[in-house]
Amino acid sequence: KAGVTQTPRYLIKTRGQQVTLSCSPISGHRSVSWYQQTPGQGLQFLFEYFSETQRNKGNFPGRFSGRQFSNSRSEMNVSTLELGDSALYLCASSATGGSNQPQHFGDGTRLSIL
């Protein structure tokens, strides 16, 4: 069974631009969560999608958004990029996303803002 796939692996953008990251979950998994990892803040929860609906959201500004398609693939979008958005963005999938389920992580997209 293929694991969680994130594309692209690396991305360089400049301030003010926008970016879209993609996550394909494990086949059969319907929940996709997104996380941001920075040296200063560590890992932080962005949002979770289940059956094309955002079910939970972390404490991030509205510049961060996402969506999920009918095949469970998910995208996250960051608009008006700031230097502080430089981070490793990880997605994780699970079968139904409830608690007490292991999450399977992708290798992440490393975003650098110049």
Next chain:
Amino acid sequence: KNEVEQSPQNLTAQEGEFITINCSYSVGISALHWLQQHPGGGIVSLFMLSSGKKKHGRLIATINIQEKHSSLHITASHPRDSAVYICALNYGGSQGNLIFGKGTKLSVKP
């Protein structure tokens, strides 16, 4: 105050040593996860615990719900165990999102 505290932050060990990483938390949880992150960035889920103890190969994870404390042990450590180990919590219910500790960076020297 962070909801999840890990100790130590950094740990250097000699190959073969027994290693313990600790995680304390201050909130009610439904499950606690131990994750491993290698320098490339990808995260591997090692254990998910809601009570007791689990063992996988040389790794052992324990949790004491009453004391709000969990430990990850590595027996007969090896340089390939060098990684960042992260403790993460599930609050429960439909909220499957994780709350993370800051991680423990382990370096095992040959």
